Amino acid sequence: MKSLHLLILTSNIENEERFGILGPSGAGKTTFMRIIAGLDVPSSGELYFDDKLVASNGKLLVPPEDRGHSGFHCKFTMFQKL
Numbered sequence: 001m002k003s004l005h006l007l008i009l010t011s012n013i014e015n016e017e018r019f020g021i022l023g024p025s026g027a028g029k030t031t032f033m034r035i036i037a038g039l040d041v042p043s044s045g046e047l048y049f050d051d052k053l054v055a056s057n058g059k060l061l062v063p064p065e066d067r068g069h070s071g072f073h074c075k076f077t078m079f080q081k082l
Contacts, residue, residue, distance in 0.1 A: 038064030 054062035
């Protein structure tokens with residue numbers, strides 16, 4: 001059985017603010033984004049949007065379509081001139 005552990009992350013991202021996630025292969029970047037998107041749930045801990053609890057301890061409380069946010073994945077090779 002494969003086990004994945006993410007560090008405790010506390011962050012406030014303001015409305016219309018952008019952020020990026022960088023790290024080596026296998027660090028949990030995709031898992032983190034899938035949890036934010038509502039495609040996966042955290043096995044422990046909580047996820048809030050605007051002070052509203054959306055996921056907690058393995059349970060999805062607010063479905064992805066009701067979260068009111070968006071995001072996308074990209075590869076650095078798409079932006080080679082940066």
